[in-house]
Amino acid sequence: MVPLLIGITIVCFAVMHLAPGSPTDMETQMNPRASADYRERLNAMYDLDKPLYQQYLSWIGKIAVLDLGKSFSPDRRPVARKIIERLPITILINVLSMVLIFVIAIPIGVLSAVYRDSLFDKVTSVFVFVGFAIPTFWLALLLMILFGIDLGWLPISGIRSLNYDYLPPGMVFLDVVKHLILPVTLSAFGGLAGLSRYMRSNMLEVIRQDYIMTARAKGLSERKVIYKHALRNALLPVITILGLSVPGLIGGSVIFESIFAIPGMGQLFYMSVMARDYPVVMGILLIGAVLTLLGNLIADVSYALADPRIRVS
Amino acid sequence: MGTDFWKRFTKNKIALAGSCVVILLFVVSIFAPMIASYDPHEINLKLVLSPPSGSHLCGTDQLGRDVFSRMVWGSRISLKVGFVATGIAILLGAVLGAVAGYYGRWTDAVIMRFVDIMLCFPTFFLILAVIALLEPSIWNIMIIIGLTGWMGITRLVRADFTSLKERDFVLAARAIGASDLRIIFIHILPNAMASVLVAATLGVAGAILTESALSFLGIGVQPPTPSWGNILTAGKDNIDIAWWLSLYPGLAILITVLGYNLLGEGIRDSLDPRLK
Numbered sequence: 001m002v003p004l005l006i007g008i009t010i011v012c013f014a015v016m017h018l019a020p021g022s023p024t025d026m027e028t029q030m031n032p033r034a035s036a037d038y039r040e041r042l043n044a045m046y047d048l049d050k051p052l053y054q055q056y057l058s059w060i061g062k063i064a065v066l067d068l069g070k071s072f073s074p075d076r077r078p079v080a081r082k083i084i085e086r087l088p089i090t091i092l093i094n095v096l097s098m099v100l101i102f103v104i105a106i107p108i109g110v111l112s113a114v115y116r117d118s119l120f121d122k123v124t125s126v127f128v129f130v131g132f133a134i135p136t137f138w139l140a141l142l143l144m145i146l147f148g149i150d151l152g153w154l155p156i157s158g159i160r161s162l163n164y165d166y167l168p169p170g171m172v173f174l175d176v177v178k179h180l181i182l183p184v185t186l187s188a189f190g191g192l193a194g195l196s197r198y199m200r201s202n203m204l205e206v207i208r209q210d211y212i213m214t215a216r217a218k219g220l221s222e223r224k225v226i227y228k229h230a231l232r233n234a235l236l237p238v239i240t241i242l243g244l245s246v247p248g249l250i251g252g253s254v255i256f257e258s259i260f261a262i263p264g265m266g267q268l269f270y271m272s273v274m275a276r277d278y279p280v281v282m283g284i285l286l287i288g289a290v291l292t293l294l295g296n297l298i299a300d301v302s303y304a305l306a307d308p309r310i311r312v313s
Numbered sequence: 314m315g316t317d318f319w320k321r322f323t324k325n326k327i328a329l330a331g332s333c334v335v336i337l338l339f340v341v342s343i344f345a346p347m348i349a350s351y352d353p354h355e356i357n358l359k360l361v362l363s364p365p366s367g368s369h370l371c372g373t374d375q376l377g378r379d380v381f382s383r384m385v386w387g388s389r390i391s392l393k394v395g396f397v398a399t400g401i402a403i404l405l406g407a408v409l410g411a412v413a414g415y416y417g418r419w420t421d422a423v424i425m426r427f428v429d430i431m432l433c434f435p436t437f438f439l440i441l442a443v444i445a446l447l448e449p450s451i452w453n454i455m456i457i458i459g460l461t462g463w464m465g466i467t468r469l470v471r472a473d474f475t476s477l478k479e480r481d482f483v484l485a486a487r488a489i490g491a492s493d494l495r496i497i498f499i500h501i502l503p504n505a506m507a508s509v510l511v512a513a514t515l516g517v518a519g520a521i522l523t524e525s526a527l528s529f530l531g532i533g534v535q536p537p538t539p540s541w542g543n544i545l546t547a548g549k550d551n552i553d554i555a556w557w558l559s560l561y562p563g564l565a566i567l568i569t570v571l572g573y574n575l576l577g578e579g580i581r582d583s584l585d586p587r588l589k
Contacts, residue, residue, distance in 0.1 A: 004430055
């Protein structure tokens with residue numbers, strides 16, 4: 001865990017320093033008033049005038065107290081604060097879409113395993129193949145055209161309506177829900193195919209085990225065998241998928257947040273990349289990796305809690 | 314891989330469907346100048362955003378250019394990106410995986426920890442961060458997609474190597490004094506190529522998807538060079554008036570990616586029918 005964390009900071013640092021040019025180039029070249037003196041002060045601010053190992057150590061020292069430097073954008077605000085105010089909406093969308101993935105994909109996977117080679121299994125297999133191949137940003141465009149423009153049911157940008165401040169309390173909630181439906185559905189879509197496929201093969205694997213035969217042999221109803229004995233065992237490895245899907249969801253948030261104009265971390269990242277606001281780019285890269293690491297850690301711990309066999313070994 | 318493989322492959326419907334799509338794509342990209350009915354760069358301001366018709370099968374874009382012709386030329390981009398990016402990923406992944414699996418001990422530990430670290434970064438974030446520093450050009454895109462996609466292949470090749478290196482043919486090769494390099498590349502690697510081939514086919518699909526997403530966001534292939542992703546950007550900008558700009562390029566991406574995925578799946582099933 002700790003070595004991985006150190007490794008992550010080294011990769012972030014290397015990306016910033018091994019790439020051609022200096023991270024402050026954009027700032028100084030775009031600014032005609034940047035004097036030699038200013039350039040030096042900027043370099044000193046990022047310790048670019050010191051040897052590499054010293055730069056790394058002082059960078060790490062700052063990160064340890066959550067100081068990610070100041071943004072290059074005109075507001076010059078601390079990067080950490082910029083990111084923190086945008087995190088909640090990104091996390092909300094990701095958590096909701098993860099819940100959606102689990103609620104839909106697990107029953108699909110289980111049913112297509114139990115009724116293997118049935119019509120349902122075949123239809124979901126086609127759905128899975130298409131789901132793997134469909135560019136989700138394209139699906140987003142199509143759904144925006146259908147629900148947002150042709151039918152006019154759902155808003156297609158932002159997280160609240162223009163008249164948000166004048167809405168009664170109940171309507172405020174409904175307004176946010178309406179704005180979140182498309183982004184959450186789409187960000188869940190990418191994970192649906194993968195998890196339902198995974199769940200199907202887990203279930204097929206478990207049904208073959210001896211203890212299922214035992215359960216059948218002692219006369220349990222097929223219902224009990226499948227939904228009590230088999231399902232619980234097939235669900236176990238899904239916990240690790242929870243951890244593994246974090247980077248994909250976070251990465252996807254760049255696309256959805258810029259399509260739907262959602263003011264989250266992904267949109268901030270995209271705008272910072274376009275503006276070459278390097279401190280913000282590095283900060284979000286670091287936080288994205290740390291969130292992934294946390295996701296994996298939570299998955300490992302909950303796996304150990306759920307499965308006694310893991311704790312023993 | 315041998316006659317058994319081909320026998321199973323030609324009987325596998327999934328594999329054949331995938332091959333058909335992939336072959337079709339090659340034909341379209343090779344003969345793009347003949348298939349495209351218009352010059353993809355020809356601007357016609359009289360026909361701005363006109364819907365699909367007999368003379369413009371998929372309509373025209375915001376500059377009156379023929380969308381069908383742009384899509385045909387765009388297939389060259391996705392083919393190039395798919396193969397070059399995957400080639401880089403395979404090269405890196407196979408060499409690192411082979412070295413880690415063959416030498417074991419600390420070499421293995423160092424390489425595999427590096428893989429773990431790289432896997433912590435949301436790939437799309439890493440790609441965007443690097444692009445922020447470089448010019449967005451088709452070559453840079455290919456290199457970056459390749460440099461961020463080798464980790465899975467490293468794990469696959471390493472797993473094959475750790476088991477293969479104990480086998481008799483390797484011991485025999487060592488006994489007659491073959492060098493490590495020779496054993497790794499001539500004796501073991503060909504035996505590990507099966508799983509790499511499957512990963513590579515699926516990798517091409519992934520690279521095409523990533524390129525289209527980058528071009529869609531405006532940091533991939535730059536206009537006026539036509540790519541499926543950047544036609545979709547125009548689709549987004551004209552979302553309320555020109556549905557055809559959004560529909561057709563996405564369909565092309567979907568069919569292409571589906572084709573490579575089916576081919577990969579088909580190769581996997583034909584290599585080892587037990588895995589099904």
